[in-house]
Amino acid sequence: MEKANNIKDIFVNGAIPPDKIAKSIANHGVKTAIGAHSIFLGQIRTDENNGRKVVAIEYTAYRDMALEKAREIREETFSKYDLTCLHIYHSLGEVNVGEICLFVFTSSPHRKAAIAACNELVERIKSELPIWGKEVFDDNSEQWKVNQ
Template sequence: MSEKKIKNIFVAGPIDPAFIADSIAKHGSKTAIGGHSIFMGQVRRDEVDGKLVDAIAYTAYEELALEKMHQIREDIFEKYPLNCMHVYHSLGTVKAGQICLFVFTSSAHRKPAIDACSELVERLKAELPIWGKELFDNDTHQWKENI
């Protein structure tokens, strides 16, 4: 693993759309980039056993998640010719309709950006110790299955 600093991917609460827009806008000056791929995870208002999801409360084993994310970042940069990669994940309560995950990859061409973004999202969901508790409209809750 490289000696790069481990980056904190966690954001308290929902990810603000203005933050996302600003992140995208900052890449306008990076003229070696020809393609971006963006994934935004949004909390769904699922119906589960007749109850509606009002929000998801996210928690994580932060130290381990950040170490694992660092390794995933290194793996993705080694596999794909990316110019940059940004990952942000919410901790705490995120209401239905709000953004909880923002993944942004950039490269000289579209295909590496798209492929890297897709693989990155799949690996985050499968490998990071992050959990979500669904909070229902009747004041009950349950741990969400990560699919």
């Protein structure tokens, strides 16, 4: 998805479906200059806090600011690493335990660039994008999550 001002929309409403991930991988089979892909999938886990279990995380963001920062991070990553492709998808809204909330996919002629770029992207997304998660517990209480 592209926004009108040509900023790629990284957001997916709810969980990132497995078929979106599979299709993205399959679409790269025709790009024969690619020698390596690195993929990171962030999944909601069952954490426990004061006897309560996390059942979901509800993500919110300053959308326009996050999209602009993602564009900046994307451009910087392309200039730093020898990449063929780079894709970022992040959930907004509620994502249940066991579902995927972050999909980062880098492709390069060589594995080292794909792996290093993917790792750096994940760290920058977690630390720089204005996206927040509210933990939803099994007793219907909520609390803002601290990124680790």
